[in-house]
Amino acid sequence: MGKFLSGGRLFGLLALIILLVVVAGMTLRSRISQLTWPERWLHDSESVVSGWIYEPVFQIDTFFRHLRDLQTLYEENAQLQTLVNQDQSLRSEVYQEQQQNQILKQMLDYKGKVPQFQLIAGEVTGRSPISWNDELTISVGTRAGVVHNDPVINQSGQLIGRVVAVAQYSSTVELITSTATSDGVSAAIVTSGAPAYGVIQGSRTHPGMLSMQFISQLARGIKPGDQVTTSGLSDIYPRGLVIGTITQFTSDSTGITRSAIVAPAANMSALEYVFVVSPQPGQVLK
Template identity: 30%
Template sequence: MSFFRRKRLFTILLALIVLVGLIGFSLTDRDQRSTIEEFFQDAVGWVQQIVLTPVNYVTDIVSNIDSMKNMYDENQVLKENLAQYQQTLYEVQELRKENEELMNMLDKTESISDYTPIQATVIARSPEQWFKQVTIDKGKQDGVEKDMAVITAEGMIGKIQSASQFTSTVLLLNGFDRSNRIAVNVDLTESDEDARGFILGYSEERDQLLLEFTEYYEEVLEGEHVFSSGLGGVFPRGLEIGTIEEVTTDQYGLTQVAYVQPSANMNDLRHVIVVDRDMTTSTDIDESEEED
C-alpha cells in the first residue's frame, strides 16, 4: 500500500512541476506560440463565441424589452401631461371667456347707471322648459321683483317670472307670448323718428322674435336695431333686444310685422343683470330740481 501511495504522490508532484513549467513558459514574452497554445487559444475563443452569442442575444432582447417598457411608461406620462395641458388650456379659455363676459357686463352696468343693476349668476335651467327658463342666484332679499327686465352685455334676454327670497326664475324671450309683450322702438336710419311696435311672441319655426308695428313704416329696413321703448312701465327704455331680419305683413296682409333676431345668445347664459326699473332716473331728478 505504501508503494502505491508514494507512486501516486510522485505522479502528482511531477504533474504539478510540469504544469508550473508550462505556465511559466506561456507567460514568457515570445513572438511565436506553440501549436498546442494556439490550439487551446483558438478553442477557448470558439467556446467563448459559442457561449457569448446566445448570452448577448438574450441580453439584447432583455435590453429591448426594458427600453420598450421605459418608452411605454414615458408615453403614459406624456399622455397624462398632454391631458393636463389640454384641461388647463380649456380652463384658461373658459376663464378668458368669462373675464371678457364680466368686463362687458361691467361696461353694460355703467351704461345703465340710471337704473339699479343687480348682478346675478345662472345656476340652473328648468327641466320642463330647458330653453325657455333659467334660475338665477338672486331673489327678493337682493331687490329682485317680478317682471323686472333681465339682460346680458349683448342685450335683453327676458324678465323675472317669479322671485323667491334668494333665487328667481327668468322667462327668456323665446318663451314670450302675447301676454308678455314688450313695447319697442326701431331706430330707423333713414328717418328722424323711430318706428313703434310690440314684441308679441317668439316664432319657433324661425327661431326669432315676432314684432308687430303700430302703423305702417316704409323706412323700416333689415338690420335696424330694436330697443325697449319704456312704455307700459314694465321695462326700462333703451334696452337692446335685437335686429330686424325680415319685414313683411301678417297672414291677412293688414298689419306690418317683422322678425327680430335677439342680440343675446340665450343658449349660453352664465352672468346676467337684473334691471330695477323703479329707480329714479337722472332725468327725473333734473326735472324735480327744476320744479323746486
C-alpha cells in the same frame, strides 16, 4: 577556490550560464506557440461550445435591453403626455378666466353708464335643454331685492327676459325667445323718422329667434338691419333696452299689419352673468 574561478574557467562558466538561459527561453516559446493535439482539440471544442452559448445569450441580453429601453420610452412618453394635458388644462383655465374677466368688465362698464337703474348682478345657475329657449335660473332672489316681472338683461344691457318666479336666493327668468307664453314685449323699431311699434314674442317658425307682430303697414322707412328696442309703453320694461335687429319682414294675412323676424342682440346660447333691472315705470335708458 580562487584558482578554480580564475582565468579561462570563469569565462567558460559565464558562457555556459548564458547558453542555458537561451535554450530555456526557446523551449518556453516553442511550448506556447505549438500546442499538442489534445490541447488543440480542447481549445477548438471550447471555442465552438462558447460560440453556441454566446450567440443565444447575446440575443437574450439584447432583447431584454430593448425591453428596458421600451419601458423607459413608455414612461417618458407618459410623463410627456401628462405635461401636455396639464398645459392644455392650464390654457383652458386661463382662457375661461379671461372670458370671465371680460364679462365682469363689461358689467362694470355698463353699470357705470346707467346710474338711474338699480342693477342686481346674478349668475346663471340652471338651464334645461328641454326648455333651453324658454327659461333659466339665476342666483339672486328676494334677499337681493328681486321682484316678480323685473326685466333681466345681459352684461351689455341687452334684454333677455323677465323674472316670473322668485325665491329667497334664486329666481326663474322667462326668456324673450320663449314660445310658451302669451305675453309679449312692447317694442319699437328705431328709425330716423317716426318709430314703428309692435309686440315681440318668441318665433315659432325660427327657433331661437324673435317675431315682431302688429307692425303698421303705414310705417315708412323701416328695413332689415334696423334696431329694435323696448318702447316704454309697458309697466314692465323701461324704454330703450336693446332687443335685437330685424332680419326680414312678412305680411300678415289681414293685410293691415305686417310682422318681422328679429335676431336677438344678446347671445342667448351663452348666458353666464345677468343684471336684474329695477326701473321706475317710463324711465328712459340712455
